[in-house]
Amino acid sequence: MFAGVNMLQLRGHHLCAAELYKLALALRPLCHRYQALFIVNDRIDVGLAAAADGFQLGTRSLPLAVARQLLGKEYLLGASIHSREEALAAATSGADFLLAGTIFASSTHPGEPPSGTALLHDIKQMLPTYPLLAIGGITSANAWQTMQAGADGIAVISAILNATNVEQAVSELCSAINRKESQEPI
Numbered sequence: 001m002f003a004g005v006n007m008l009q010l011r012g013h014h015l016c017a018a019e020l021y022k023l024a025l026a027l028r029p030l031c032h033r034y035q036a037l038f039i040v041n042d043r044i045d046v047g048l049a050a051a052a053d054g055f056q057l058g059t060r061s062l063p064l065a066v067a068r069q070l071l072g073k074e075y076l077l078g079a080s081i082h083s084r085e086e087a088l089a090a091a092t093s094g095a096d097f098l099l100a101g102t103i104f105a106s107s108t109h110p111g112e113p114p115s116g117t118a119l120l121h122d123i124k125q126m127l128p129t130y131p132l133l134a135i136g137g138i139t140s141a142n143a144w145q146t147m148q149a150g151a152d153g154i155a156v157i158s159a160i161l162n163a164t165n166v167e168q169a170v171s172e173l174c175s176a177i178n179r180k181e182s183q184e185p186i
Contacts, residue, residue, distance in 0.1 A: 003166065003167040003170040003171060004170045004171060004173070004174040005034070005036050005160075005170055006035075006036050006037065007036055007037040007038075007039060007155075008027065008031050008036050008037070008038055008039065009039040009040070009041055009056050009155065010023060010024055010027055010038070010039070010040050010041060010052075011041040011042075011157075012041070012043075013041075013042070017043065017045065017046055020040075020043060020046045021046050021049055021050060024038075024040060024046055024047070024049075024050035024052065025050055028050050028051060028052065031053075037053040037054065037076065038050075038052050038053050038054075039052060039053060039054045039055060039056050039076065039078065040052045040054075040055055040056070041055070041056045041058070042055075042056070042057065042058060042060060042061045043055075044061075044062065044067060044070070044071070047075075052075070053075065053076055054075045054076025054077060054078065054096070055067065055071070055075060055076070055077055055078070056078040056079075056080065056099060057077060057078065057079055057080065057095075058079075058080035059080070063093070064077060064079055064089075064090055064093040064094055064095055065093040065094060067094075068093065068094035076096045076097070077094060077095050077096050078095060078096065078097045078098070078099050078133075079093075079095035079097075079098055079099065080099050080101070080135075081098050081099065081100050081123075082100070082101070082102075082115065082119075083119070084119075084122050084123060084126055087100065087123045087126065087127060087130075088126065088127070091127055091130055095130075096131070097130070097131035097132070097133060098123065098127075098130055098131065098132050098133065099133045099134075099135050099155060100115075100119055100120055100123055100132060100133065100134055100135070100151075101115065101134060101135035101136035101155075102114050102115060102135065102136030102137065103115060103116065103117060103119065103120065103134045103135065103136045103137060103138060103146060104116075104136055104137030104138060104142060105136075105137050106135075106136040106137040106157075106158070107137075107158055108136075108157045108158060109136060112136075114136060114137065115136075117134075117145050117146060117148070117149035118149070120132065120134055120146060120149035120150045120151050121149045121150050123150065124149070124150025124151075125150070131152050131153075132150060132151050132152050132153075133151060133152065133153045133154060133155050134146035134149075134151040134153075134154050134155070135154070135155040135156070137158075138154045138155075138156050138159060138173075139156075139159050139173075140159070140169070140172035140173050140175070140176040141176075143173055143176035143177045144176050144177065144179060146177075147177050153177065154173065154177060156173065159173060160173075
């Protein structure tokens with residue numbers, strides 16, 4: 001695990017398959033070296049070719065049930081969800097984990113209204129044993145709110161990629177999500 005990162009998701013909606021594959025081939029060995037899972041967003045073909053550990057599927061992806069049928073149980077399948085209904089559908093279609101968002105306003109999803117932490121709370125009440133990750137505008141200042149609402153972990157883009165010191169940014173995020181309730185807010 002590099003600095004506390006235990007999963008890396010390769011996203012590249014703007015990249016062609018060949019470019020995404022080249023990037024996947026570079027990232028996969030690094031993930032395995034640092035004991036982080038390597039997940040490919042949407043592109044099952046690229047992920048299979050690069051020996052990914054799993055896939056993150058959204059509304060533009062193959063349907064989750066179809067992906068599960070193609071891949072079997074050996075690959076992790078995450079589902080991007082934005083509502084209780086989508087969470088329930090993903091759970092019944094074979095998702096291994098849920099990625100809920102956009103929780104807070106996010107520069108990587110401009111124009112998408114934030115759902116707030118209530119979405120996390122509602123999903124966790126409905127599916128208490130399902131692994132639930134929060135995404136969207138999460139920083140070390142608000143990460144604990146997502147955990148209090150029911151998230152089992154967080155997914156971030158800008159909080160790390162925009163950081164001057166990535167290792168420090170990851171450390172601050174890890175501290176934020178692992179702090180005790182009795183501590184003062186960060």
